[in-house]
Amino acid sequence: MKLGHYAKDALGQPRSLPPGAVVATEAIKKDPRTEPPYKWRVPYVVVSGDATARLKDLVVSPVTVLRRGSILRVNHLYYIAKHINPALDRVLNFAGIDVAYWYKCMVRKSYVEPLIREIFLTYTPYIQNTHFVVLCG
Numbered sequence: 001m002k003l004g005h006y007a008k009d010a011l012g013q014p015r016s017l018p019p020g021a022v023v024a025t026e027a028i029k030k031d032p033r034t035e036p037p038y039k040w041r042v043p044y045v046v047v048s049g050d051a052t053a054r055l056k057d058l059v060v061s062p063v064t065v066l067r068r069g070s071i072l073r074v075n076h077l078y079y080i081a082k083h084i085n086p087a088l089d090r091v092l093n094f095a096g097i098d099v100a101y102w103y104k105c106m107v108r109k110s111y112v113e114p115l116i117r118e119i120f121l122t123y124t125p126y127i128q129n130t131h132f133v134v135l136c137g
Helices: 019-030 062-066 076-095 099-105 112-127
Strands: none
């Protein structure tokens, strides 16, 4: 990995580091001896986060995700869209199947919905005397 040789913004800060470089710089901040040799691939995992977050804000070391007690979840939608779907598209394109269209039309389960339902059922006895309840979904 060649650290420090990327495009810079007006302030002289790296504008967009590759995900491996982000993980490597975080590791170097903790221990300078962890600097990877030149052309060495630094493993990283993309975790779930804010929908507007940049990729470089969502990458962490695999050890961080596997650490006991970690609340980080692997961003499965990223891996499906960026790794699995292109491979499927290359294979199934010969049969005339459009994987991108199929994935776009597929119904997805929301993980926020069960949480809202659980909160609503927990607090229902306390709010039964109110005139209305507003839930945003």
